[in-house]
Amino acid sequence: MEKVKTVLVTGGAGFIGSTIVKRLLNSGDIVHVLDDLSTGSLENLPKHPNLYFHHGSIMNKQFVESLKEIEFDMLFHLASIVGMRLATKYHKLVYDTCTVGTSNILDTFKGVPAVLFSSSAVYGTDNKHAVSESQQVSYDQLLKYDANDPGYACGKWAMEQIGIKESESGRKVLILRPFNVVGQRQVGTYGMVVPTFVNNAINGKPLTVFDDGFQVRSFSEINTFVECIFRLLPCEEAWTSGKNIINIGSKNGSSINDLAFIVLEETQSESPIKYCFYEEFFPNHKDVVYRVPDTSYGETYFGNIEWPSLRTIVMNIVQSKTVHAVN
Numbered sequence: 001m002e003k004v005k006t007v008l009v010t011g012g013a014g015f016i017g018s019t020i021v022k023r024l025l026n027s028g029d030i031v032h033v034l035d036d037l038s039t040g041s042l043e044n045l046p047k048h049p050n051l052y053f054h055h056g057s058i059m060n061k062q063f064v065e066s067l068k069e070i071e072f073d074m075l076f077h078l079a080s081i082v083g084m085r086l087a088t089k090y091h092k093l094v095y096d097t098c099t100v101g102t103s104n105i106l107d108t109f110k111g112v113p114a115v116l117f118s119s120s121a122v123y124g125t126d127n128k129h130a131v132s133e134s135q136q137v138s139y140d141q142l143l144k145y146d147a148n149d150p151g152y153a154c155g156k157w158a159m160e161q162i163g164i165k166e167s168e169s170g171r172k173v174l175i176l177r178p179f180n181v182v183g184q185r186q187v188g189t190y191g192m193v194v195p196t197f198v199n200n201a202i203n204g205k206p207l208t209v210f211d212d213g214f215q216v217r218s219f220s221e222i223n224t225f226v227e228c229i230f231r232l233l234p235c236e237e238a239w240t241s242g243k244n245i246i247n248i249g250s251k252n253g254s255s256i257n258d259l260a261f262i263v264l265e266e267t268q269s270e271s272p273i274k275y276c277f278y279e280e281f282f283p284n285h286k287d288v289v290y291r292v293p294d295t296s297y298g299e300t301y302f303g304n305i306e307w308p309s310l311r312t313i314v315m316n317i318v319q320s321k322t323v324h325a326v327n
């Protein structure tokens, strides 16, 4: 029988974190969530005798150290400021949360195997093809993503460097690069495109599409995304230095125009599509034209995964909203 693990999940009240928490609880693990509830919510978490919630920020070292006595077997580090709206407004805080916050966690829980959530933002803005982990991205590219003021992309890259250093000194570290994870319970408040489009379409409001709408994204369904992670966890080699940076996401690219049309069809909405310049919303920032992962490396561990289509994802989100509205 597998040993019950005690696991820390920072950012565990968020969209991805709470899905991981539920999966761990279902396996019988004891889970501690550390979250400041800035974008997450307690409503995302089940009431469960094996779940402990600690309200506070990873930026507060004293608070983080108050959990030092707990003997964790593993930690998932997801706490981060997310979404373009917040990322463009609070560049420095975003950067510091990725660097100081990550160090506070890794230093306090020394040696505990750590799964770090980086981002596809570390690939910068200028790709035209699917990106693989071996692709070199210059710091200039990251700065360009952050409009010359180190924020989300530079911060996630710096966080990866902290993780790489730890793994070079022998610690088990997995660095994951998620690509647009979407699904039910994701909120649109901070600029996530899928929930924003669905809400606007249901409420008869315009769907704002940036530039020409031909930007391509991979939309990766949350449960499939989490399944990949849990298939990776037992693969010893994937945790080792030099092999531990892994893309996770759907290989199917869709344009934002495709997304808008699918949302309008699935909600049977007559909302108009409104085209705007990205820079009007996010001055000095340039939108990423193409962001789709090459997942061949990850697949050597988690196998060939069948990702739900964008239409299926949208259909399920719309259905869950209609059910909530009826009940």
Ligand SMILES: NC(=O)c1ccc[n+]([C@@H]2O[C@H](COP(=O)([O-])OP(=O)(O)OC[C@H]3O[C@@H](n4cnc5c(N)ncnc54)[C@H](O)[C@@H]3O)[C@@H](O)[C@H]2O)c1
Binding pocket: 010, 011, 012, 013, 014, 015, 016, 017, 034, 035, 036, 037, 038, 039, 040, 041, 056, 057, 058, 059, 077, 078, 079, 080, 081, 082, 097, 101, 117, 118, 119, 120, 177, 178, 179, 180, 181, 182
């Ligand atoms: N959703 C995606 O498509 C995506 C893509 C790439 C990377 N990621 C990464 O995955 C992680 C989870 O993202 P998500 O989509 O679930 O977002 P989310 O906003 O739902 O989750 C982030 C959680 O972190 C918490 N948090 C923020 N700052 C904190 C702090 N200083 N101390 C403690 N808790 C704090 C928030 O309250 C929230 O619960 C993040 O690290 C994000 O950068 C997500």
